[in-house]
Amino acid sequence: MAIEFKQVDFTYQPGTPFETKALTDINLTIPDGSYTALIGHTGSGKSTLLQHLDALLKPTSGTVTIGDRVITPTTSNKDLKSLRQHVGIVFQFPESQLFEETVAKDIAFGPQNFGASEADALKTAAKMLTLVGLDANLLGRSPFDLSGGQMRRVAIAGVLAMQPKVLVLDEPTAGLDPQGRLEMMEMFAKLRHEQNLTVVLVTHQMDDVANYADHVIVMDQGRVVKTGAPREIFKDPQWLVDHQLGLPKTTAFAQQLMAKGLTFDPMPLTEDELAADLVQQLPASAFGGAQANDD
Amino acid sequence: MSQIIDVAHLNYRYPQQSADDLTLKDISFSVADGEWVAIVGHNGSGKSTLAKNINGLLAPVSGTVTVDGQVLTEKTVWDIRKKIGMVFQNPDNQFVGATVEDDVAFSLENQGVPRDEMLTRVHDALAQVNMDQFATREPARLSGGQKQRVALAGMIAARPRILILDEATSMLDPQGRYDVLKTIQQMKAQSDLTVLSITHDIDEAASANRVLVVNDGRLVEEGKPAEIFKHGPALIKMGLDMPYAERLKAALKRQGVQVPTDYLTEKGMADWLWQLSSNK
Numbered sequence: 001m002a003i004e005f006k007q008v009d010f011t012y013q014p015g016t017p018f019e020t021k022a023l024t025d026i027n028l029t030i031p032d033g034s035y036t037a038l039i040g041h042t043g044s045g046k047s048t049l050l051q052h053l054d055a056l057l058k059p060t061s062g063t064v065t066i067g068d069r070v071i072t073p074t075t076s077n078k079d080l081k082s083l084r085q086h087v088g089i090v091f092q093f094p095e096s097q098l099f100e101e102t103v104a105k106d107i108a109f110g111p112q113n114f115g116a117s118e119a120d121a122l123k124t125a126a127k128m129l130t131l132v133g134l135d136a137n138l139l140g141r142s143p144f145d146l147s148g149g150q151m152r153r154v155a156i157a158g159v160l161a162m163q164p165k166v167l168v169l170d171e172p173t174a175g176l177d178p179q180g181r182l183e184m185m186e187m188f189a190k191l192r193h194e195q196n197l198t199v200v201l202v203t204h205q206m207d208d209v210a211n212y213a214d215h216v217i218v219m220d221q222g223r224v225v226k227t228g229a230p231r232e233i234f235k236d237p238q239w240l241v242d243h244q245l246g247l248p249k250t251t252a253f254a255q256q257l258m259a260k261g262l263t264f265d266p267m268p269l270t271e272d273e274l275a276a277d278l279v280q281q282l283p284a285s286a287f288g289g290a291q292a293n294d295d
Numbered sequence: 296m297s298q299i300i301d302v303a304h305l306n307y308r309y310p311q312q313s314a315d316d317l318t319l320k321d322i323s324f325s326v327a328d329g330e331w332v333a334i335v336g337h338n339g340s341g342k343s344t345l346a347k348n349i350n351g352l353l354a355p356v357s358g359t360v361t362v363d364g365q366v367l368t369e370k371t372v373w374d375i376r377k378k379i380g381m382v383f384q385n386p387d388n389q390f391v392g393a394t395v396e397d398d399v400a401f402s403l404e405n406q407g408v409p410r411d412e413m414l415t416r417v418h419d420a421l422a423q424v425n426m427d428q429f430a431t432r433e434p435a436r437l438s439g440g441q442k443q444r445v446a447l448a449g450m451i452a453a454r455p456r457i458l459i460l461d462e463a464t465s466m467l468d469p470q471g472r473y474d475v476l477k478t479i480q481q482m483k484a485q486s487d488l489t490v491l492s493i494t495h496d497i498d499e500a501a502s503a504n505r506v507l508v509v510n511d512g513r514l515v516e517e518g519k520p521a522e523i524f525k526h527g528p529a530l531i532k533m534g535l536d537m538p539y540a541e542r543l544k545a546a547l548k549r550q551g552v553q554v555p556t557d558y559l560t561e562k563g564m565a566d567w568l569w570q571l572s573s574n575k
């Protein structure tokens with residue numbers, strides 16, 4: 001399901017002393033089936049934009065088209081249910097939204113809210129728990145007895161249980177350890193293919209952008225300042241620095257090597273790409289045998 | 296250097312745990328005045344529980360915590376907490392003020408700092424974390440990264456002897472993380488601040504003088520960052536990211552390249568690759 005923003009402005013608490021303009025003239029498309037990364041400095045408007053993806057916030061002016069639904073400043077809050085079923089948002093620290101007595105009931109809450117019978121919803125819950133890589137014997141447990149990483153997976157299962165077409169992830173790996181982060185990112189990649197999802201990832205981890213995304217939207221001070229494939233976004237390091245964004249570790253390291261006279265074209269984005277490029281520039285003595293200067 | 300924190304044979308169990316189960320098992324270590332110690336370990340290893348035992352949010356089953364010469368007890372806990380500033384991973388859990396500046400001022404009001412001085416300290420602290428333009432905003436309406444900056448500003452203004460960071464940079468972008476680490480280094484240069492940082496971030500661990508590795512409630516290893524980073528892929532199991540040089544080494548190895556076994560910094564790795572390639 002594609003999402004399109006046309007000339008979207010958004011202001012928090014207009015007409016009050018707390019009035020803050022968060023989005024200005026946003027024009028963008030999130031292509032159907034894409035893995036879109038939304039990046040930008042803290043406070044650049046990413047989370048505000050994200051809440052427009054399922055009309056939790058409506059534009060102060062302009063339109064947001066989600067599938068075949070058009071959201072305008074005057075769209076009624078009624079009748080947004082079907083839209084919210086199609087766009088599943090996993091917020092930061094989603095585990096703080098868990099509330100039910102058991103894992104099964106918590107995951108089943110969403111589908112029941114959208115009209116599924118209890119029995120069907122519980123069946124879905126069991127399926128979703130396996131999908132997020134947790135054991136079925138956790139179904140009867142209290143979600144609050146689980147570890148942080150497990151709780152987060154349960155919360156994500158609750159979003160997936162509504163069988164969304166678009167999965168929106170707001171810094172989904174924050175606070176997880178590196179092993180947990182890797183597992184979670186691999187899980188999203190797998191889910192995207194198995195469930196034919198459009199994925200929107202809000203992140204500060206440029207390595208995740210390089211490894212997983214195929215489309216990138218860069219925000220700065222409430223505006224979209226660049227869109228394109230990861231390689232286009234990362235090819236101008238100075239521009240990224242100017243917008244307070246980092247480079248993938250590999251690209252930054254390749255730059256150090258270029259300063260020493262090695263060459264890369266195009267710039268590598270992942271360590272495997274860099275290793276493959278380096279192999280072309282290393283002498284035969286670098287492979288096997290003793291490390292020697294006898295080339 | 297004298298010791299400012301001393302932890303001896305600390306055992307801790309949560310109330311819901313059974314009697315033979317412990318979250319912290321016989322943990323002993325000390326931290327010198329002015330030292331920066333990073334505590335690493337995977338999720339659930341007991342790192343945050345350890346931090347909460349040090350400032351008396353949790354009370355151990357057995358063992359002692361001594362802070363600045365005072366043994367932590369119900370009587371001394373308030374004195375000790377005055378010396379410790381703590382920043383949590385999710386700052387929503389610690390905001391009290393209606394505006395950012397009120398929140399940063401909170402602990403100064405508690406300490407009875409005169410108003411003029413308080414205003415200066417609050418302003419300076421917000422400027423240091425680059426949040427001064429948000430002084431009159433509501434903390435709840437800030438982004439995750441901005442909240443972490445405000446929480447840190449609260450600590451900068453309060454000037455504690457000891458700063459405990461519990462994954463306090465996890466929501467920041469790379470630049471923000473770098474800025475926070477630089478701010479802490481500045482704070483350390485200005486006073487003899489002691490820092491305990493619980494982290495998964497390799498750069499934060501690299502900033503420390505010493506790294507403690509906690510696994511399954513036990514202190515399993517300690518050493519200088521370079522000694523710990525030598526572990527390569529095993530670092531992931533310790534709850535740390537692999538330093539980039541180690542990741543690249545692993546990728547080169549997969550391509551059949553013979554790589555050095557010693558720990559290399561990024562610069563060391565770049566030099567090694569450059570020398571090697573100039574032999575071609």
